[in-house]
Amino acid sequence: MKAIKNNVSLKPYNTFGIDVAAQLFVEVNSIEELIEALRNIDFKNELLILGGGSNILFTKDYNGLVIKNNLKGIKLIKETESEVWIQAASGEIWHDLVLYCVSKNYGGIENLSLIPGTVGAAPIQNIGAYGAELKDVFDSLEALNLNDLKVRDFNADQCRFGYRDSVFKQGAKGQYFISNVTIRLQKFPIINTSYGAIHTVLNQRGIIHPTIADVSAAVCEIRNSKLPNPVVIGNAGSFFKNPEITQNQYLELKRTYHDMPGYTTEHGVKVPAGWLIESCGWKGKRIGETGSHKDQALVLVNYGHATGEEIKNLSIEIQKSVKDKFGISIQTEVNII
Numbered sequence: 001m002k003a004i005k006n007n008v009s010l011k012p013y014n015t016f017g018i019d020v021a022a023q024l025f026v027e028v029n030s031i032e033e034l035i036e037a038l039r040n041i042d043f044k045n046e047l048l049i050l051g052g053g054s055n056i057l058f059t060k061d062y063n064g065l066v067i068k069n070n071l072k073g074i075k076l077i078k079e080t081e082s083e084v085w086i087q088a089a090s091g092e093i094w095h096d097l098v099l100y101c102v103s104k105n106y107g108g109i110e111n112l113s114l115i116p117g118t119v120g121a122a123p124i125q126n127i128g129a130y131g132a133e134l135k136d137v138f139d140s141l142e143a144l145n146l147n148d149l150k151v152r153d154f155n156a157d158q159c160r161f162g163y164r165d166s167v168f169k170q171g172a173k174g175q176y177f178i179s180n181v182t183i184r185l186q187k188f189p190i191i192n193t194s195y196g197a198i199h200t201v202l203n204q205r206g207i208i209h210p211t212i213a214d215v216s217a218a219v220c221e222i223r224n225s226k227l228p229n230p231v232v233i234g235n236a237g238s239f240f241k242n243p244e245i246t247q248n249q250y251l252e253l254k255r256t257y258h259d260m261p262g263y264t265t266e267h268g269v270k271v272p273a274g275w276l277i278e279s280c281g282w283k284g285k286r287i288g289e290t291g292s293h294k295d296q297a298l299v300l301v302n303y304g305h306a307t308g309e310e311i312k313n314l315s316i317e318i319q320k321s322v323k324d325k326f327g328i329s330i331q332t333e334v335n336i337i
Helices: 031-039 094-103 123-124 195-205 212-226 247-256 273-279 308-326
Strands: 005-009 021-028 046-050 060-071 074-079 081-091 138-145 149-156 176-186 234-238 291-294 299-302
Touching: 021 031, 031 176, 074 094, 074 195, 081 094, 094 212, 123 176, 195 212, 273 308, 291 308, 299 308
Parallel strands: 021 060, 046 060
Antiparallel strands: 005 021, 074 081, 081 176, 138 149, 138 176, 234 299, 291 299
């Protein structure tokens, strides 16, 4: 049985670098190890699954069991003349999966390059960037029910994907441990350069007929230029979701804020949260050991010794200022605990 440790610092396990402790902590390398740990512990408190720790903000010690997911493995499980189905264990680093697929010229997730975190977190968040989302390539996943310890399969419909959302953040929150994810990719990729910044980078590089490797490299360049490296400065990437407002509300705001960007969606207009936050004067503003990053207002950072509570309070102040100025509510993308 894997050793369950007491009072373990979680600082190495979250990209904000917040120094809090887990009452109980165990690392698992397989579903069997997880089941064994759960069956052999007299545990009645809370439980938290931890992957890369890149989408979480700890505001206090965790009075419960933290399970560090170390499940590894990437394999081809099915193919046709035009498609492949790739299954990846949930503890794999997401970008490592992207690099594996790009190296095989399997198209579909190259636009999701360099998104931090693990494969298991991808469907929970329905990760997305630069004109693509996980749901576009998602086939299925396997997950362990933490109550009855039985493995269940989920298809796309059962996952109820939404914008940075899924059933695992709603009705099934905290009830499952995702063990692996299967994605369906193309052997003859359709290149997606619809996102303007990708097109710009490719043009700068003189690439007229890009491959998926070219798109992946362009996305990595864009992300590295906009988002700080958590190894250098603590952060969890984009802290807020881009809000969606009605067409009428957008047109009304546009009369006052002529340069307000907006992207038409099925239900209204999506406004970049970064633009809203920057317009409220937060970009580059530092308060003690935390602040909004100088290059990307959407990213809140830990300059070294911030507490999770300080970062949370900053996020609340930012939300309030955006609401007061624009009448728009922005929601956190990061999971605050």
